[in-house]
Amino acid sequence: MDQVEIFKALSNKTRLQILEWLKQPAQNFPEQPDGFKDGVCVGQIQQKAGLTQSTISEYLSTLQRVGLVIVTRKGQWTYYKRNEKTFAELSNLIKATL
Numbered sequence: 001m002d003q004v005e006i007f008k009a010l011s012n013k014t015r016l017q018i019l020e021w022l023k024q025p026a027q028n029f030p031e032q033p034d035g036f037k038d039g040v041c042v043g044q045i046q047q048k049a050g051l052t053q054s055t056i057s058e059y060l061s062t063l064q065r066v067g068l069v070i071v072t073r074k075g076q077w078t079y080y081k082r083n084e085k086t087f088a089e090l091s092n093l094i095k096a097t098l
Helices: 004-008 013-023 040-050 053-065 083-096
Strands: 069-074 077-082
Touching: 004 053, 004 083, 013 040, 013 053, 013 077, 040 077, 053 069, 053 083, 069 083
Parallel strands: none
Antiparallel strands: 069 077
16 A cells, blocks of 8 residues: 555545545435445546546546555446555554554
8 A cells, every 4th residue: 555645536515525425325326226336427426526537537546556446347437436445554553653
């Protein structure tokens, strides 16, 4: 885990919001029709954020690169969910060293 890169990824308000939304997907994305087993569809995230598809894709790519989200592709759809293992490791790191 590259903690510096993770903290850089967390330094953007919208990326933080996305992670907060993904913590409780059913509450934050009630309009997603097919459940949340694979995560939240990128289109739902983009719509809620109100930003362009390319900006949201860049933000999600950053979060994926540092391991904060897991990506699942099904056909033409891409789904994102939080990587709770990384959050647990980050929490332990903070408790132990900061």
